[in-house]
Amino acid sequence: MTPEFTLTLDRHGGFAGVSMRAELHSADLTPEEAQQVWALVETAPLKAATDASSGRGAQRPDSFSYRLSVETPDDRHEYAFAESVIGSDLQPLVQRLERHLAF
Amino acid sequence: MRSSPSLPPVHGGAAGARAGVRQPHACIVPPFILDHFARSGDAEQRAAALEALTLDMSLRDRRSTAAAVRFAVGVVDSRLLVEKAGPPLGQPHRLIYDIKQETSGSAELVRTEGQAPVDDAAVNEAYDGLGDTYKLFWDVFDRDSIDDNGMELRGIVHYGVGYDNAFWNGQQMVFGDGRLFKRLTLSLDVIGHELQHGVTEHESGLLYQDQSGALNESLSDVFGSLVKQYKLQQTVDAADWLIGGDIVGPTFPGRALRDMANPGTAWERDPQPGHMDDFVVTMEDNGGVHINSGIPNKAFHTLAVDLGGYGWADAGAIWYEALLHYRLQPDASFRSFARLTRVVARRMFGRDSAQAVAVRDAWRSVGVLKSDP
Numbered sequence: 001m002t003p004e005f006t007l008t009l010d011r012h013g014g015f016a017g018v019s020m021r022a023e024l025h026s027a028d029l030t031p032e033e034a035q036q037v038w039a040l041v042e043t044a045p046l047k048a049a050t051d052a053s054s055g056r057g058a059q060r061p062d063s064f065s066y067r068l069s070v071e072t073p074d075d076r077h078e079y080a081f082a083e084s085v086i087g088s089d090l091q092p093l094v095q096r097l098e099r100h101l102a103f
Numbered sequence: 104m105r106s107s108p109s110l111p112p113v114h115g116g117a118a119g120a121r122a123g124v125r126q127p128h129a130c131i132v133p134p135f136i137l138d139h140f141a142r143s144g145d146a147e148q149r150a151a152a153l154e155a156l157t158l159d160m161s162l163r164d165r166r167s168t169a170a171a172v173r174f175a176v177g178v179v180d181s182r183l184l185v186e187k188a189g190p191p192l193g194q195p196h197r198l199i200y201d202i203k204q205e206t207s208g209s210a211e212l213v214r215t216e217g218q219a220p221v222d223d224a225a226v227n228e229a230y231d232g233l234g235d236t237y238k239l240f241w242d243v244f245d246r247d248s249i250d251d252n253g254m255e256l257r258g259i260v261h262y263g264v265g266y267d268n269a270f271w272n273g274q275q276m277v278f279g280d281g282r283l284f285k286r287l288t289l290s291l292d293v294i295g296h297e298l299q300h301g302v303t304e305h306e307s308g309l310l311y312q313d314q315s316g317a318l319n320e321s322l323s324d325v326f327g328s329l330v331k332q333y334k335l336q337q338t339v340d341a342a343d344w345l346i347g348g349d350i351v352g353p354t355f356p357g358r359a360l361r362d363m364a365n366p367g368t369a370w371e372r373d374p375q376p377g378h379m380d381d382f383v384v385t386m387e388d389n390g391g392v393h394i395n396s397g398i399p400n401k402a403f404h405t406l407a408v409d410l411g412g413y414g415w416a417d418a419g420a421i422w423y424e425a426l427l428h429y430r431l432q433p434d435a436s437f438r439s440f441a442r443l444t445r446v447v448a449r450r451m452f453g454r455d456s457a458q459a460v461a462v463r464d465a466w467r468s469v470g471v472l473k474s475d476p
Contacts, residue, residue: 010387014268015293016284016347016360017320017393018372059311059389061300061319062270067387091206095264103283103356 002026002038008069009097015062022100040093041070049081049090060084066094189253190216195237196248196255199226204280206263225288229258229278232294239295239326239333240302243415244423249301256298260288269293271300281350290349295330296323306426308433315434316392321399324363325422329415339407339414345369363404366397377401379437379470398469399437406465410458417458421448441466 007024026034046068059065064083069076086094189196200210201223213226220227233256240246248254257275266279269287276297278287287293300323303309309319324346332342346369347360357370366377375397376382382398385391407418425431425443432439444462452458466472 012387013389013393015270015287015296016267017388018360018370019374019387060270060272061304061311061323062268062297064268065388101283103354 002031002035003072003074005034005038005041006069006071007037007041007097008071009094009101010067011098011101012065012067013059013062014064018103020101020103022097022102024097024100037093037096040096044090044093045087046070046077046079046081046090049085049087050079052085053080053082068097189255192247192253193241195234196253197230197233197237198255198257199229199233200257200259200275201226201261202259204261204264206266210259223260225260225278225280225286228286228288229260229276229294232288232291233258233276233298235291235334236295236298236330239330239415243333243419246302246423249298250305254301258288258294269297271297271304273304276301283352283354284347285350285352287350290347291331291334292324292327292346292348293350294327296327296346299323299326302326303426307431307435309431309435310433311389311392313390313392314395314436316389317395318399318435318437318440320392320396321403322422322426324361324396324400325403326419328363329419332413333415336413338412339418340411342414344404361393361397361400363397363400364408366401375400377469398471399440402441402465402469402471405468406461409461409465417452421451421458421462424451437471441471 003026005026007022009022009024010019011021012019024037026038029037053065059082066079066081066083068079068081070079081090195216197214197216198212199214201213202208202210213223214221214230220230237248237256240248248256259275259277260280262277262279264280265282267281267284267287269276269278271277276294278293278297280286300319303319303322309315309322311319327346328342328344331337332339335341343359344363345359345361346363348358351357351359351370355370357373359369361373361375362369366375367373367381369375374383374391374394376395377397378401379398383391383394385394388394403418403422406421407414410417413419421444424447425440428443428447430446431443435443441462444466445459448456448459448462463472467474
């Protein structure tokens with residue numbers, strides 16, 4: 001069962017240093033799309049990425065850093081991770097959300 | 104994983120002089136050897152050499168010594184001096200790879216030094232931009248690549264799908280094709296910026312966090328802008344002092360990403376301060392490294408304009424020498440870097456020289472150094 005959700009991705013840094021935000025609401029998606037996105041959330045190792053990014057040294061010059069908020073009617077979690085720790089199991093979610101970034 | 108692409112192993116490591124290195128003279132001048140050991144010896148050799156060397160050599164002395172070390176290769180025990188094969192001194196060794204919109208895995212080597220342009224604009228732009236960057240460092244600062252020892256300049260193009268970024272990953276410069284921005288290789292100051300990250304890493308290891316991180320970023324903006332100015336042979340008055348002006352498109356709400364002359368005005372939400380009174384305290388962007396870099400950027404611009412002429416001359420030389428100074432610590436603050444630039448300017452031009460006074464005034468104008476009461 002896919003819950004109602006809101007995903008908010010903030011991206012900072014990069015060469016440009018331009019902070020951008022993407023928001024994705026399940027209500028704006030078809031049931032199939034919402035199910036696919038939620039599956040990406042459930043399989044993404046968000047806590048591990050946050051843990052791996054803590055402390056100095058996780059960042060290389062001009063790489064991105066991310067803050068992701070996952071909100072459902074019952075819960076809200078926030079994760080912060082560096083681009084350098086994004087693996088193949090987290091990348092699909094990030095790329096899906098980055099499509100909605102705008103100036 | 105968005106990690107370093109797998110690349111063919113770095114060639115080289117073979118004993119012997121680089122191509123074009125002159126045949127040795129019959130004698131060895133001791134300072135050259137000391138210089139070598141100070142740079143490349145083991146801990147004991149480095150300590151002894153550093154003790155013997157005078158560390159406040161003038162820029163010219165240091166440059167001639169460094170050059171002489173290269174020409175002396177071959178007269179010293181070959182077990183101690185090992186040089187990579189490659190192009191003659193003063194010429195870059197560029198390797199451009201196409202990673203074909205992936206973010207990991209193997210990348211194809213598509214253009215090497217001396218090869219003709221290929222049918223791919225990003226490849227040729229990276230090749231040319233890295234060459235232009237090498238040329239500034241060699242012509243003006245007598246620096247032989249990122250490590251001052253002929254390091255290959257590796258550029259990776261077509262990284263990711265619509266990747267809106269370029270970065271230095273510790274080994275190579277990586278460029279995306281852009282989605283919201285234009286192709287990152289379109290901008291010479293972007294290429295110079297990324298190569299300078301490599302130089303900074305080799306020379307000072309400035310931590311990429313808080314003020315030292317903002318200094319790291321500022322150095323990349325300064326030398327990235329100087330690369331463009333040198334290429335165009337622009338004086339400080341003719342230069343635009345913009346960063347990323349060539350990669351912003353019509354949907355971007357501004358003329359560039361950063362404006363060194365007027366921090367905070369490049370685009371409608373430009374967060375850069377130009378004075379310590381407006382220093383931004385934030386957890387994002389490693390403590391605002393791309394934000395607070397506006398302050399040392401403005402200091403450099405103020406100095407360069409005050410001195411006039413070409414920015415890479417006196418102003419650039421002072422910044423470059425400060426970057427190389429042995430007292431520059433990885434966690435340097437704006438103030439400690441400012442003090443080093445004053446030390447360097449006094450040593451290079453004289454205690455009461457116009458350059459030394461201008462350096463002091465530039466840092467005072469942005470609130471990093473205190474003004475007289």
